[in-house]
Amino acid sequence: xxxxxxSGPGLVIPSQTLSLTCTVSGGSISSADYYWGWIRxxxxxGLEWIGDISFSGNTxxxxxxxxRVAVSMDMSKNQFSxxxxxxxxxDTAVYYCARSPFTHYYHRSGRTSxxxxxxxxxxxxxxxxxxx
Amino acid sequence: xIQMTQSPSSLSASVGxxxxxxxxxxxxxxxxxxxxxxxPGQAPKFLVHDASTLQTGVPSRFxxxxxxxxxxxxxxxxxxxxxxxxYCQQSYSTPLTFGGGxxxxx
Numbered sequence: 001x002x003x004x005x006x007s008g009p010g011l012v013i014p015s016q017t018l019s020l021t022c023t024v025s026g027g028s029i030s031s032a033d034y035y036w037g038w039i040r041x042x043x044x045x046g047l048e049w050i051g052d053i054s055f056s057g058n059t060x061x062x063x064x065x066x067x068r069v070a071v072s073m074d075m076s077k078n079q080f081s082x083x084x085x086x087x088x089x090x091d092t093a094v095y096y097c098a099r100s101p102f103t104h105y106y107h108r109s110g111r112t113s114x115x116x117x118x119x120x121x122x123x124x125x126x127x128x129x130x131x132x
Numbered sequence: 133x134i135q136m137t138q139s140p141s142s143l144s145a146s147v148g149x150x151x152x153x154x155x156x157x158x159x160x161x162x163x164x165x166x167x168x169x170x171x172p173g174q175a176p177k178f179l180v181h182d183a184s185t186l187q188t189g190v191p192s193r194f195x196x197x198x199x200x201x202x203x204x205x206x207x208x209x210x211x212x213x214x215x216x217x218x219y220c221q222q223s224y225s226t227p228l229t230f231g232g233g234x235x236x237x238x
Contacts, residue, residue: 046219046230046231046232046233047176047219047221047230047233048230049226049227049228049229049230060226061227062226062227063133063227064227096175096176116181116223117164117223117224117226117228118166118178118181118221118223119166119168119176119178119221120178120181120187121178122175122176122177122178123175124174124175125175
């Protein structure tokens, strides 16, 4: 069974860059069957999707964070990462990494893959506080 | 962005009760609606996808329904372990968006 584990600093100074890594075990991030994303949850509040990356390196980001966020992957380590620049106190949250499946459609000329956009496995989350 | 609105924001029920949570989308999303359960201090757990398909291992007392803009998650015969906050999420388009959550207390 796939497992995801977030890691990174628990405290970031305002205006600096938040960097987190998600290590995946029990599955390969290079698989064409899945893509990998980040979601955050401010203390006591709801969930906000940040963005994700596919095995081919295609990325999708929330426009509300688009200019500050980047998601990357290191297949050699089976890890993917989140970078969020110019953080403020509003970025204080529990950050989760998660997996999303592709759905594949097979036809005579080959295969078409479609994002399912649901999150079937999640890491346990890591709290990141932005404070001086 | 597609806005997701859940109601009620919280409810209290007894063991054995039937509970219904509603989720409304700001535009039609066909059946691209998913449900998650989150207990305090834990990550969300994936329950239902495509409005009505239970994820493997989810108890059959959970069921989802709806299409277009209005969706429901129903828990028949509420159990103590069902005490949690439930979130809906639209998968129709990015950015993916979640409802504000419904806290179920037993």
